[in-house]
Amino acid sequence: MGKFHVGICFIAAVLLFNTGHLYLMTLAIISGIGSFWSWGIMHNYAFEQAAKRRNFTGRFYDITPQEADAVPNWITLINMIFSFIGIALLIAGGYFTYEMILR
Numbered sequence: 823m824g825k826f827h828v829g830i831c832f833i834a835a836v837l838l839f840n841t842g843h844l845y846l847m848t849l850a851i852i853s854g855i856g857s858f859w860s861w862g863i864m865h866n867y868a869f870e871q872a873a874k875r876r877n878f879t880g881r882f883y884d885i886t887p888q889e890a891d892a893v894p895n896w897i898t899l900i901n902m903i904f905s906f907i908g909i910a911l912l913i914a915g916g917y918f919t920y921e922m923i924l925r
Contacts (some may be wrong), residue, residue: 823856823900824840824858824861824864824865827854827857827861827901827905827908828853828858828861829855830851830905830908830909831851831853831854831908831911831912831914832849832854833848833903833912833913833915834853834908834911834914834915835847835851835911835915835924836915837852837855837912837915837916837918837919838850838911838914838915838918840919840922841915841918841919841921841922843914843915843918846878846911846914846915848857849907849911849916850881850907850908850911850912853904853907853908853911854904854908856900856904857901857904857905857908858898860898860900860901861901861906863897863899864893865893866895867893867897868889868890868893869885869923870883870892871885871888871889871892872884872885872886872889875889881887883925
């Protein structure tokens with residue numbers, strides 16, 4: 823899911839750039855970077871737990887739900903906040919783009 827949230831922030835930044843809202847675009851870029859960073863941290867926690875298994879193949883998504891529970895709640899909360907900001911900015915970017923087209 824991490825790629826999805828980073829993509830949302832990227833699309834929001836592009837939409838906001840075209841409308842001239844540079845501060846919101848900057849916030850969308852920061853949100854995308856934060857979402858990507860926290861996704862990587864969460865993956866590292868789960869990957870460390872998965873590496874302890876005997877049948878671990880080392881692939882990117884070879885993680886069980888129990889190993890995903892090893893991720894601390896604070897980093898999950900940070901990821902959710904960045905994701906919600908990105909979604910809100912995507913909606914705002916869509917609205918501003920729509921408004922700009924109607925002018």
